[in-house]
Amino acid sequence: PPPLCFVSRPAPPPPFIKSDIGKDSISPPEMPLNEKSDKTINLNKMRERQHQYKTAALQAKHNGDTSLAIQYLKVVKKFDMVIKMAEDGQEVDLSDMPPSPDQFLDFLSKLQKQSEEGNKELPTLRESCENPDNIGIKDISSVSLTMEEALQQRLDKYKSVQDLANAEGNSSKARRFGRIVKQYEDAIKLYKAGKTVAYEELPVPPGFSPLPSERASAINSDDPVDTVIPKHSEAPNGETNSNTGSSEKTPTSLTAQTSPQKHDLTTRTSGNQQKNNLAEQQMKVLLERQAEFKIAAIEAKKAGEIDQAKEYLKIYKGFDALLNAASSGLPVDLTSLPLPPSQRDNLEASFAIVSTEECDPENELSDIGIRIEEQLAKQLMMCKNTRDHHKAMGDVAGMNRFENLALAVQKDLDLVRYSKHKNLSLPKFHYEKRSFNIVHCNTDLSDNELEIIVVRGLNYNVPNPKDVDTYVKIEFPLVNDETFKAKTSVIKNNDSPDYDQHFQIEINRGNRQFQRIFKRHHVKFEVYSRGGFLRSDILIGTVNVKLQPIETKCDIHDTFNLMDGRKAVGGKLEVKLRVRNPILTKQVEHIEEKWLVVDS
Known part of the structure; x- marks a missing residue:
């Protein structure tokens, strides 16, 4: 990077708005009566000039000069901010106040010329910085600070604001800045102890250059680092006329950036400041999103969509609280921000617009009526089946519950069918989310019965698939080493x-x-191929079905591969095992249904 160059020049003129916060002054002194009267006069002058610009903006809008009207409105917004600062007791310099509206265009042209002259002077400034021997150079060590001094400078700044908030009785602001003070105190302790400090997590006060965290690990605490004295913030367009006289006589120099100036920490950070920590990145995202809504509100107003413009304006105003929180170093959840207007337009464009000619309301209503009738018939069948199931289980309470539910569904179904038969309008209906606990039970079996069903075989691996005759042998273990044996027909x-x-x-x-x-x-199934005359039966494969799932389930129903030991021989066997209730506990299934209810 090029060497730093400091050019001696007169002190810059004071800005339009002054908001100095002293380190030692906790509460502002009482204001004399003559100063109060002067501030009242200044407020009246600013309000009168603001009213002139409002009137000029309306007149320009009626004349069709929209760009000039927008310029006047920007000046009106500037006056709102300055008047608010003056009402809060901050000093205002009326020498920087914009002239009357009839002189505003000349005022803007002068500002543009002065900015062009300032841009022409920049190359000469760069040449002087490249040849430091030709100009007087200040001692760099006089404007350099160590890392410890830089941290202490920021700590003092935040402490002064915390004390001022306590004096004003603003407990919320005092607690917020108290947390930041604690962060800097811990960082200074870690730095003195020689431990690692997370500089990127420390909030940077508005107007202060960022901490040189990338060089903190490469230098000692005794070596000087780059200056961390706060820079001048740029003045708004309407407030630069106080600096025009000095800028014409003396070239712009880098010393203007090294002179300290105090700022109110609750104001927003400059857009030209380097964004290298989380708080500043959040500020950048919030300002960009807020600007999108502002532009969208202006465009909606131009298009005549007043309601849409008001909605965008409300969202625009809602960003102010988030910006104040982010500027104070507090985290902001960026995922909860409203969608930008551009994404909203894309979302609305994804919907298809259908004209009334393309719609046939009679067919639509008839289709809806058919679907309602089918849904109610399905619900009625489910209630009756579940009622019969509880009745076979002996659960009288469950049977009565589903009996009453079936009666209600039958009533709704009759109403829909009557309206359809009489060509009446469909009754109003809605959906409810209902939960049912269904107890599974094979009611056709007794408590001491187990049923084994050999369903079918699939693709046996045999040399003569069209001529093979097969059957299945079953072995079920019983108590006292006994075995139940059976076989199917061939x-x-x-x-x-x-x-x-x-x-x-x-x-x-x-x-x-x-x-x-x-x-x-387990239950053992053996699949045999029957032999012919003087030939024994041949074992095709074996299936072993474990009985452990019967402890918690009423059924085991699956297809199993035919095995020869641990080797699959090809083909499958479908079997099913059933008991009335599981051996250890009942099998309860939780079902959630989207239930259709007709409004009576």
Whole structure:
């Protein structure tokens, strides 16, 4: 980077608005009577000049000169800010006040010429900085600070604002800046102890250059670092006329940036300031989003959409609180910000617009009526089936509950069918989210029965698939090392036979030996191919079905691969095991239904 260059020049003139906060002064002194009268006179002058610009803006709008009207409105907004600062007791210099509206255009042209002259003087300034021997250079060490001094400078600044907030009785502001003071005190302790300090997490006061965190680890505490004295903030367009005289006589120099100037920490940071910490990044995002809504409000007003413009303006005003919080170093949830107007337009453009000619309300109503009737018929069937299920289980309370629900659904169904038959308008309806706890139970079985169903075989791996005759042997373990054995009938000339045979086994669910069988053992299925004359039957494959799921479920229904030991031989067998209730607990299923209800 080029070497720093400091050019001696007279002190810059005071800005339009002065808001100095002294370190030692906690509460402002009482104002003499003559000063109060002077401030009242100044306020009256500013209000009168603001009224002139409002009138000029309206006249320009009536004349069709929109750009000039916008310029006048900007000046009116500037007056609002300055009047508010003056009412809060801050000093205002009326020498910087814009002239009357009839002289405003000449005033703007002068400002443009002065800005062009200032831009022409920049190359000469760069040449002087590249040749420091030709000009007087100040001692850099006199304007340099160590990291500890820079941290202490910011700590003193935040402490002064905290004391002022306590004196004003603003407890919220005092607590907010108290947290920032605590951050800087901890950072100074860590720096003195030689430990790592997270400089990027420390908020930077408005008007102060950022801490050189990228160089803090590479230098010692005794070495000087770049100056961290706050820079001058740029004045608004309407407030630069006080500096025009000095800018014509003396070239702009870098010393204007090194002279300290105090700022109110609750104001927003400059847009030209380097954004290198979280708070400043949040400020940048918030200002950009706020500017989008401002532009959208102006465009909506031009298009005649007053309601839309008011909505955008409300959102624009809502960003002020977020900006104040971000400027104070507090975190802001950027995900909760409203969508930008451009994204809103894209979202609305994704919807298809249908004209009235393309709609047939009679067909639409008839389709809705058919769907309502089908939905109510489905709900009625579900209520009746569940009622019968609870009745077979012996659950009288559950049976009555679904009986009453079925009556209500039947009433709604009759009303819809009557309206459809008489060509009346459909009754009003709505959907409700209802939850049901359904107890699964195979009511056709007794408590001491277990049913095994051999359903079918699939794609047996045999050499003669069209001529094979197959059957299935079943082995179920019982107590006292006994075994229940059965086999299905022979299905001829098919490698995918449908057996569909049921076998009932008596069990004693209260016997502990039976409970251990369900926990540890399995049912064995062996698929055989029947042999011919003087030939024995050939084993095709074996299936072992574990009984442990029966402890918590009423059914086991699945297809299983035929195995030879641990090797799959090809083909599958579909089987099903059923009990009335699970061995250990009941099987309860929680169901949530979107329930249609007709408004009576």
